[in-house]
Amino acid sequence: MEPTRLLLVSTFLTFLVSSCYGSVLFSSLKSTLIVNASPKPGQVLEAGVDKITVTWGLNQSIPAGVDSTYKTIKVKLCYAPVSQVDRAWRKTVDDLHKDKTCQFNIVARPYNSANKTLQSFEWIVERDVPTATYFIRAYAYDSEGLEVTFGQTTDAKKANNLFVINAITGRHLSLDIASICFSAFSVLALFGFFFIEKRKAKGNQGK
Amino acid sequence: MPDIEGSPGSSMHGVTGREQTFAFSVASPIVPTDTTAKFALPVDSEHKAKVFKIFSLANPHMRTFHLSWISFFTCFVSTFAAAPLVPIIRDNLNLTKADIGNAGVASVSGSILSRLAMGVVCDLLGPRYGCVFLIMLTAPTVFCMSFVSDAGGYIAVRFMIGFSLATFVSCQYWMSTMFNSKIIGLVNGTAAGWGNMGGGATQLIMPLVYDVIRKVGATPFTAWRIAFFVPGCLHVIMGILVLTLGQDLPDGNLSTLQKKGEVRQDKFSKVLWYAVTNYRTWIFVLLYGYSMGVELSTDNVIAEYFYDRFDLKLHTAGIIAASFGMANIVARPFGGYASDFAARYFGMRGRLWVLWILQTLGGGFCIWLGRASSLPIAVLSMILFSVGAQAACGATFGIIPFISRRSLGVISGLTGAGGNFGSGLTQLIFFTSSKYSTATGLSLMGLMIVCCTLPVTLVYFPQWGGMFFPPSRDSVKSTEEFYYASEWNEDERQKGLHSNSIKFAENSRSERGRRVASAPTPTNATPTHV
Numbered sequence: 001m002e003p004t005r006l007l008l009v010s011t012f013l014t015f016l017v018s019s020c021y022g023s024v025l026f027s028s029l030k031s032t033l034i035v036n037a038s039p040k041p042g043q044v045l046e047a048g049v050d051k052i053t054v055t056w057g058l059n060q061s062i063p064a065g066v067d068s069t070y071k072t073i074k075v076k077l078c079y080a081p082v083s084q085v086d087r088a089w090r091k092t093v094d095d096l097h098k099d100k101t102c103q104f105n106i107v108a109r110p111y112n113s114a115n116k117t118l119q120s121f122e123w124i125v126e127r128d129v130p131t132a133t134y135f136i137r138a139y140a141y142d143s144e145g146l147e148v149t150f151g152q153t154t155d156a157k158k159a160n161n162l163f164v165i166n167a168i169t170g171r172h173l174s175l176d177i178a179s180i181c182f183s184a185f186s187v188l189a190l191f192g193f194f195f196i197e198k199r200k201a202k203g204n205q206g207k
Numbered sequence: 208m209p210d211i212e213g214s215p216g217s218s219m220h221g222v223t224g225r226e227q228t229f230a231f232s233v234a235s236p237i238v239p240t241d242t243t244a245k246f247a248l249p250v251d252s253e254h255k256a257k258v259f260k261i262f263s264l265a266n267p268h269m270r271t272f273h274l275s276w277i278s279f280f281t282c283f284v285s286t287f288a289a290a291p292l293v294p295i296i297r298d299n300l301n302l303t304k305a306d307i308g309n310a311g312v313a314s315v316s317g318s319i320l321s322r323l324a325m326g327v328v329c330d331l332l333g334p335r336y337g338c339v340f341l342i343m344l345t346a347p348t349v350f351c352m353s354f355v356s357d358a359g360g361y362i363a364v365r366f367m368i369g370f371s372l373a374t375f376v377s378c379q380y381w382m383s384t385m386f387n388s389k390i391i392g393l394v395n396g397t398a399a400g401w402g403n404m405g406g407g408a409t410q411l412i413m414p415l416v417y418d419v420i421r422k423v424g425a426t427p428f429t430a431w432r433i434a435f436f437v438p439g440c441l442h443v444i445m446g447i448l449v450l451t452l453g454q455d456l457p458d459g460n461l462s463t464l465q466k467k468g469e470v471r472q473d474k475f476s477k478v479l480w481y482a483v484t485n486y487r488t489w490i491f492v493l494l495y496g497y498s499m500g501v502e503l504s505t506d507n508v509i510a511e512y513f514y515d516r517f518d519l520k521l522h523t524a525g526i527i528a529a530s531f532g533m534a535n536i537v538a539r540p541f542g543g544y545a546s547d548f549a550a551r552y553f554g555m556r557g558r559l560w561v562l563w564i565l566q567t568l569g570g571g572f573c574i575w576l577g578r579a580s581s582l583p584i585a586v587l588s589m590i591l592f593s594v595g596a597q598a599a600c601g602a603t604f605g606i607i608p609f610i611s612r613r614s615l616g617v618i619s620g621l622t623g624a625g626g627n628f629g630s631g632l633t634q635l636i637f638f639t640s641s642k643y644s645t646a647t648g649l650s651l652m653g654l655m656i657v658c659c660t661l662p663v664t665l666v667y668f669p670q671w672g673g674m675f676f677p678p679s680r681d682s683v684k685s686t687e688e689f690y691y692a693s694e695w696n697e698d699e700r701q702k703g704l705h706s707n708s709i710k711f712a713e714n715s716r717s718e719r720g721r722r723v724a725s726a727p728t729p730t731n732a733t734p735t736h737v
Contacts, residue, residue, distance in 0.1 A: 086303035086305060086641045087297075087303060087304065089294070089297070127427075127428065128426055128427045130299065130301060167428065168426070168428055169299075169356055169428070170426070170427075170428025171353065171356060171429075171432070178353075178436070179350040179354065182346070182443070183350045186343045186347060187343065189447060190344065190446065193447075193450045193451075201460075
């Protein structure tokens, strides 16, 4: 099974037109990071207003030396399965190069294995985050930029400890008013010209 | 054949059978020039232009041409303006694939009815006001995008903006009041092709405008709404230009239109009957649904497809998507030209073969596009698909004028509506459900194109033949006169109402291809009796 899968993966990779040298499968990664986030399960946050505090660090029960390849940690906001239904642009794919589960970067920090304390970061939810259900995942990258491990706030099935973010509408009162004004101008200009021309035509006929 | 005055074929002396349906100008002996008229271009007795000078702005003929195609172009820009921005809109409005697909269907469905209504409006108010009313009354619907906050609103607004595609009808109608019927084919084909380019141009314009607005500081979910003000303002500007610079007829404005009786001399019910009972009409309605229809569907899905499948930036996906629609500038006229070229040698049979080949090739390239997993191959197959489909549109309208003389308007209208219907259908089947990925949807659409082009093999004209069968040997049925006169009943023929059809039948003898043999020219130049 393993050699076949390896053959399939490498054949697939040769068709990729991209500048990556190789790609990592999510199923091959083991979770060695602990990630916690401030939103409680089911909490609703407002984009542009509310903050999320993320803390992450190495799982202390991991034997020493495993983290020698970790160079950078990137923490990302990821879609929960319920928000991926009927939306192929958010699909989870095992090949991490093609995976679209985690589309928003929260923070990136270099990794220092000597520092045993938990790192934390406070993030204001950005205004281009869509309305959906989320969890948070952190990846550790090696010096070549490939994922080597991860940690997330939810379980393996991505079923618990999820929270919701409500997006901004993108609408503004000034925009609405401008829209109404332009529309009114269009309609009035049309009927104005029409009636002026009709009156001119009548005037010419009368002469 | 004895050269008796008035013998059959003698009226065709000098005609070689090689005159094109599409020609840039009409020579003087064929259509006499009115030398008393003072226009920039040579005109016929109705003051319609006999020459098509593309780069001139001469009032009124060429100015009408440019105002007309640019108005149609503007409506295409606004109808498909949402397509390249869908990656942003779908996040703002929390759309599912079904919502996006339904909005695409809605955007092309509105114009099925509005195109039919526009014909009536043009008759009542004239093409100039028809165009202006439509373009300025749909401007508010474009501005309405700033209010949309969910899937339902999005679908409704795209439906309403789609009404504006009826400017196609006013465009073609207006052109036919300004240009002689011998060159109207090329004029209308060019105007339609250049108007369709709007579907491509919008894929360039909208991401560009969106990027600029973002750089100025707006957030994505506001920037796309502001971007819609650009097509909206274009509507208003074009409406005002047409109102102030345009005129209905070469000699002035509307009121003379009805007096001349250009409107409804014929009974609408009869015209409709002969259109609907001619089986060829329905074959071409189906075919156009799979050349124009798939072009419109692809305009709606292609930018999002490239963005998602190849991880491109929004404006890169837009540039690639634009090249699909922009190919119209040459592809559609090329299709018409190829049809004419084949007709020179093989007549109508050549036209049918050219149409079948172009449209089937287009379908084949569409299948390839869905299967392509590398970017360069995908772009290549997309461009080849666009040329095939758009050339097929041009070739279709090389044949339509010959299906019927009496019901040409209705048949053209039905065909146009068929295009939109085909677009709605393909989007509904292939691009709305999550059962297929967009890539699979494209391949299946290509397969459907190939299958739905097969009915063209069933088209048969007794006087010219079909793809596989030669013309009829029956001496009565194999004449053009019999075919076109059969659209009039005995009463009407007695009254001589069918005289235009007979004239058209004579001129259409060129569709026999090389078999046209004119009667030998008489040896003495002067007629036997004066």
